[in-house]
Amino acid sequence: MQDNVVIVGTGQAALSCAVKLRDSGYEGAVTMLGDEPWLPYQRPPLSKAYLKGETTADRLEFRPQEFFAKAGIGVERDSRVTSIDRSNRSVTTSDGRSYAYTKLVLTTGSRARTLPDVMTHGLDGILTLRSIADADRLRRALASAKRIVVVGGGYVGLEVASIAVRMGHAVTIVEMADRVLKRVAGAPTAEAIEELHARHGATILTNAQLTGFSDQSGKVAGVALESGTMLPADLVLVAIGGTANVELAAEAGLTVENGIVVDRLGQTSGTDIYAAGDCAAFPFGGRLNRLESVQNAIEQGGVVANAILGRPVEYEPVPWFWSDQYDTKLQTAGLAHDYDDILTVSVEPGCSAFWYFRDGLAVAVDTMNDAKTHMAARRLFGARVALRRELLLKPDFNLMQYVRTAAAPSG
Ligand SMILES: Cc1cc2nc3c(=O)[nH]c(=O)nc-3n(C[C@H](O)[C@H](O)[C@H](O)COP(=O)(O)OP(=O)(O)OC[C@H]3O[C@@H](n4cnc5c(N)ncnc54)[C@H](O)[C@@H]3O)c2cc1C
Known part of the structure; x- marks a missing residue:
């Protein structure tokens, strides 16, 4: 079979890998299969400029269609990969098409964690934020909502809270830990961020355990806390972190922990199968790490391309991240x-x-x-x-x- 890279996903890591392959002279076919209707696009603005209405969806796309055509990178949209056949080296999509590969790259990203249905009862007005479609829903809801509860004091929740405050809404952030940013930053950083939000008029409730929601005709009307408090709310954003999309890899028998386990070259436990970006768990600093960041997606995508090109460079990242609030x-x-x-x-x-x-x-x-x-x-x-x-x-x-x-x- 002719050299042929198939990349599952059309996000930041997929783009980085595909572009690096082409820039480095890879001559085989490169095909990205993504389940979203967009060309590869940036997610960070979804909780920043895009949510504020300062930019449009087509401007979020990294490169126009012509770029991919010229570079010889196939991008199949609305194309969900449902299985990997490792012995025949092919993947199948939900519409029944099959794609053969000599190297397979999994860049399936992560998804927003959700609350269980027994808690949300499918009520209107309880949203998450991961994609352009989610951001559009959130934008529409923010236009009419007045009392907003953000569940989770991580970066995404705090960014959305800052925008909602600036829009003049009453905003409460509900955090079950004793402070915000518990998983990603130390107490002094969290304290400074909490002070920033308080100064702008947001309320942060820490050590606050959510127990359920009240509704009016199927639409959320309040957030119930274990303390007995009922916070009035006409919009709730659930921003409680991400879960790696590992199911495809797990069903194919690849080693999976909290992400698809890879080595320092991005190689999974399966021959000629690699993973990069939010979905990958990689060894660094004596442990397995999974990072959800632009830096990680770009660099790990490049590491995988190098491995495919036969010029292996081990992944030794200097992680970096940013967040805009007020x-x-x-x-x-x-x-x-x-x-x-x-x-x-x-x-x-x-x-x-x-x-x-x-x-x-x-x-x-x-x-x-x-x-x-x-x-x-x-x-x-x-x-x-x-x-x-x-x-x-x-x-x-x-x-x-x-x-x-x-x-x-x-x-
Ligand atoms: C609201 C928001 C704000 C953020 N802000 C920042 C920030 O300020 N700074 C920062 O560094 N990072 C930020 N991030 C994180 C950053 O955007 C991600 O780490 C990055 O997009 C990861 O890229 P990826 O390619 O690994 O995954 P993704 O961008 O998630 O791409 C994976 C793609 O694969 C698709 N897919 C999954 N399974 C399949 C399948 N079976 N078949 C086909 N397609 C599939 C998914 O739908 C998705 O389109 C933010 C993320 C969000 C959601």
Whole structure:
């Protein structure tokens, strides 16, 4: 069989892999099969500019149709892959078509976690946010709703809350943990974000356990909490994280944990089958990680392309992420796992850095409105330069200069 890459999914990781293959001179066929009606598009604006109505759906698409035609990358939309036949090296779509592959790449992404039906009873006005279609529904609902409850104090929920507040709505964020951003950031970052929301008029309820909903004629009317409180609501956004789309891989017998398990080259447990992006669980820092970020999707897509091209480069990421809330840009560099200390460095009001340390060495930093520190930190972690806590305490310490000097080749 002629070289032929089939990519399941048409998201950020799929695009990155396909473009890298072509840019590197891959001459076989490249076909992406996606179940959405769009060309590959950006998801971050769905909880930012797109939700605010500042951009249109076609502008979210990374590249126009002509680009794919010219690059010789096939994009099949509305095409859901339902099974993988590993022995015959082919996949089948829901409309019964079959695609043979020599290499298969799974970039199936993740989906928004939902609350069980016994809790929501299929009520109108309880939404999630993952796709353009979801964002359109949310936009329409925001236009008429007045009292909004966001379930979950993660990035997506907090971003939507900030937009709803700016629209003049009464917004309550319900978080079951003792603070927001519990899974992704330390307490000082969370405290600063909570303060930001409070200042703009949003209410954050922590340690708040949701028990159900009240309704009026099939439409949500309230959110019931374990404390006995009933929060009035005409719109509820459930933003409680993502679940990797692993079912296709699992049914094909590939090793799956909280994502499709891959090695440092993006190779799954199946011969000639790779995975990248939100759906993949990869080894890094002595554990299996699954990241839901643009950085991870782009870089891992590239890692898989390199492996297919026979030029393997192991995935050693410097994770980075951003979130826009009100006029604040929160950025993260590095991986805040297993840290034992956090240091807050305030540059000026509203502009801070929260450094995470393990054994006295910096491993990650969250910044608020401090892009300079964020960019310097990405270089620092990328160059594997050690940064001790004491240095950051020196009043005249210049991070970028330190990185430049330390990363410069010696001799
Ligand atoms: C609202 C929102 C805001 C975000 N904001 C940020 C941000 O500010 N910064 C940041 O770094 N990241 C952000 N992210 C995360 C980022 O968008 C994702 O990490 C990234 O899109 C992952 O790309 P992916 O290609 O792995 O998956 P996806 O973009 O999810 O693409 C996977 C595609 O595969 C399709 N698919 C799944 N199963 C099948 C199948 N069996 N057959 C065919 N197609 C299938 C899916 O429908 C989907 O279209 C945000 C995400 C959301 C939802």
